[in-house]
Amino acid sequence: MTKVTAQMSVSLDGCYTGPRDPRGEQDMKGWMRGPEAPGFFRVTRWAVDAMAWRERQGFAGGEQSADSEIVAEMFASAGAYVMGRRMFDAGEVPWGEEPPFRAPVFVVTHRPREVLERRGGTSFTFVTEGPERAVELARAAAGDKDVAVAGGGELLRQVLAAGLLDQLDLHIAPVLLGEGQRLFGPGLGLGPGEGIELAPVRVVESPGVTHVRYTVTGRSELVLDDRGASGELVGPATAGQ
Amino acid sequence: MTKVTAQMSVSLDGCYTGPRDPRGEQDMKGWMRGPEAPGFFRVTRWAVDAMAWRERQGFAGGEQSADSEIVAEMFASAGAYVMGRRMFDAGEVPWGEEPPFRAPVFVVTHRPREVLERRGGTSFTFVTEGPERAVELARAAAGDKDVAVAGGGELLRQVLAAGLLDQLDLHIAPVLLGEGQRLFGPGLGLGPGEGIELAPVRVVESPGVTHVRYTVTGRSELVLDDRGASGELVGPATAGQ
Numbered sequence: 001m002t003k004v005t006a007q008m009s010v011s012l013d014g015c016y017t018g019p020r021d022p023r024g025e026q027d028m029k030g031w032m033r034g035p036e037a038p039g040f041f042r043v044t045r046w047a048v049d050a051m052a053w054r055e056r057q058g059f060a061g062g063e064q065s066a067d068s069e070i071v072a073e074m075f076a077s078a079g080a081y082v083m084g085r086r087m088f089d090a091g092e093v094p095w096g097e098e099p100p101f102r103a104p105v106f107v108v109t110h111r112p113r114e115v116l117e118r119r120g121g122t123s124f125t126f127v128t129e130g131p132e133r134a135v136e137l138a139r140a141a142a143g144d145k146d147v148a149v150a151g152g153g154e155l156l157r158q159v160l161a162a163g164l165l166d167q168l169d170l171h172i173a174p175v176l177l178g179e180g181q182r183l184f185g186p187g188l189g190l191g192p193g194e195g196i197e198l199a200p201v202r203v204v205e206s207p208g209v210t211h212v213r214y215t216v217t218g219r220s221e222l223v224l225d226d227r228g229a230s231g232e233l234v235g236p237a238t239a240g241q
Numbered sequence: 242m243t244k245v246t247a248q249m250s251v252s253l254d255g256c257y258t259g260p261r262d263p264r265g266e267q268d269m270k271g272w273m274r275g276p277e278a279p280g281f282f283r284v285t286r287w288a289v290d291a292m293a294w295r296e297r298q299g300f301a302g303g304e305q306s307a308d309s310e311i312v313a314e315m316f317a318s319a320g321a322y323v324m325g326r327r328m329f330d331a332g333e334v335p336w337g338e339e340p341p342f343r344a345p346v347f348v349v350t351h352r353p354r355e356v357l358e359r360r361g362g363t364s365f366t367f368v369t370e371g372p373e374r375a376v377e378l379a380r381a382a383a384g385d386k387d388v389a390v391a392g393g394g395e396l397l398r399q400v401l402a403a404g405l406l407d408q409l410d411l412h413i414a415p416v417l418l419g420e421g422q423r424l425f426g427p428g429l430g431l432g433p434g435e436g437i438e439l440a441p442v443r444v445v446e447s448p449g450v451t452h453v454r455y456t457v458t459g460r461s462e463l464v465l466d467d468r469g470a471s472g473e474l475v476g477p478a479t480a481g482q
Contacts, residue, residue: 012411012439012455013425014255038434038463160417170253174439174455176401177463178431184254190419193279198253198415200451205444212451214253214415222279222418 002142004135006149006156007074007169008183009043009209015180016043016153025086028094039180043173046209047071056100066206074169078103079145080138082131084155085109088124098122101150104141106134108155131158157187160196160216168198168214195222243383245376247390247397248315248410249424250284250450256421257284257394266327269335280421284414287450288312297341307447315410319344320386321379323372325396326350329365339363342391345382347375349396372399398428401437401457409439409455436463 010016018039026034047053051062052071062068080103088107091099095118099105102121109126116124127134138147146167149159159165188196198214205211251257259280267275288294292303293312303309321344329348332340336359340346343362350367357365368375379388387408390400400406429437439455446452 011436013423018434032465035433038465039436041465042436042463172453174441175463176425176429176431176437176439178425178429178436179427179433182254184417184419186420188417188419190417192276192420193259195252195280195283195419196417198417199448200415200446203444203446203451205441207440210441210444210453212413222283222416224273224279224282 002079002139002144002146003166004139004147004149004159004164005077005167005169006151006159006165007171008151008153008156009047009171009173010183011039011043011173011175011177011180013176013178013180014182014184015039015177016151016183018177018180020181025089028090031090036181039177042175042177043171046171046173046206049208058098066204067209067211070169070171070204070211074148075100075102077146078148079142081105081148081150082134082138082155082159083107083150084152085111086154087150087152103145104138105150106138106141108134131155132162132164135159135164153181153183154187157184161187161189163218165216168216170212170214172210172212174209190219193222195220243320243380243385243387244407245380245388245390245400245405246318246408246410247392247400247406248412249392249394249397250288250412250414251424252280252284252414252416252418252421254417254419254421255423255425256280256418257392257424259418259421261422266330269331272331277422280418283416283418284412287412287414287447290449299339307445308450308452311410311412311445311452315389316341316343318387319389320383322346322389322391323375323379323396323400324348324391325393326352327395328391328393344386345379346391347379347382349375372396373403373405376400376405394422394424395428398425402428402430404459406457409457411453411455413451413453415450431460434463436461 008016018036021034046067049063050068050071051064052068054062081101083105098119099122105124107124107126108131112128113126149156197217197220199217200212201215202213249257259277262275287308290304291309291312292305293309295303322342324346339360340363346365348365348367349372353369354367390397438458438461440458441453442456443454
């Protein structure tokens with residue numbers, strides 16, 4: 001059955017890229033010199049080194065590793081993608097004539113545009129009716145494979161907040177960035193005392209990154225308890241209660 | 242050899258408790274009704290359910306589980322503790338006459354106070370010369386065991402920023418809180434393009450929490466790279482580069 005999945009590389013302090021550029025959106029050269037790039041490259045380094053990622057980009061080399069298997073699995077399971085407009089804009093030129101997706105990609109945007117057909121099975125369809133509609137279209141296009149939310153962070157938060165996400169793969173890079181754009185946070189639209197519950201279903205360890213797969217359980221009220229003190233008290237610590 | 246360690250329970254979005262109470266510091270009853278408590282209880286629930294934690298608190302019941310072994314290991318490895326003033330203030334009354342530490346605790350504070358001796362091997366020494374001095378005193382008291390930074394978050398950030406932390410155990414609870422006090426962030430005093438590198442050395446999986454142990458490598462410049470494109474280009478994607 002088709003699941004809606006997302007995978008994201010984040011730092012240990014929850015950032016998926018460096019701080020947003022105060023100069024506004026930049027071309028690739030400007031972006032490379034801006035504050036986003038160092039954090040972005042650091043958290044995605046594990047994938048860049050992986051053979052399966054390099055093959056998809058047409059780069060030589062790379063390591064055959066647990067990380068590479070994770071990348072291969074990710075590409076193999078996605079029958080269609082949903083993508084934010086900002087990520088598409090950043091990728092359109094560098095991805096070139098044969099982008100690495102090899103599947104239909106649905107870009108959530110406010111600007112209508114004709115479908116863009118690329119070689120190798122990738123197409124970009126521009127959806128102006130919001131993330132829910134993009135997920136619906138991607139679901140129809142995915143066959144029995146999954147719909148992958150390719151990013152960026154804002155789209156992922158929208159999909160999660162709308163209750164559309166079934167599975168989340170976090171690739172946790174062992175670095176603290178201090179400052180940067182946080183993957184989660186207030187954008188989830190949670191009320192006080194409310195959380196989104198998940199369940200860890202798989203961990204893959206690697207020297208440079210920890211891959212944790214979660215199933216999304218959903219919104220739930222955070223329960224107050226009394227630290228277990230309501231159970232029968234035994235032993236010396238009762239003296240001080 | 243004595244290591245300086247820390248362990249902290251955090252949500253998947255990096256919070257160790259709910260948002261700080263806008264009313265200021267509260268007594269225990271007030272705190273329980275405030276915004277911090279629901280997040281705090283949620284991220285620490287795994288420990289409260291663990292038999293080894295309950296035994297130390299003098300509570301009956303609990304589960305003998307991987308989580309319980311983690312708690313037991315944590316208590317067994319600590320020869321002395323370093324603690325923030327705010328955490329001590331919150332714990333002093335509920336911990337009672339026989340606190341769960343059973344070792345010397347060094348509290349970083351601005352207010353001098355006499356050493357507080359408790360039953361079961363716990364003592365609280367109030368250190369007014371800052372976190373480095375507290376770590377030094379704890380190191381001398383720890384014998385061949387470790388110095389554990391018991392929290393809170395502010396003290397942990399100070400110890401980490403000062404380069405004093407050797408090992409970090411994160412207990413990652415599978416929940417998104419949206420808002421709350423972040424364990425890391427700007428308080429680390431990192432410059433632009435700078436990070437603190439760690440290395441994952443152990444993962445213990447459990448249904449309710451993922452325990453990841455990191456060795457702290459240290460401050461390091463984040464290296465810009467070109468996504469691997471400088472390697473020899475092969476295959477179709479070169480067409481678009």
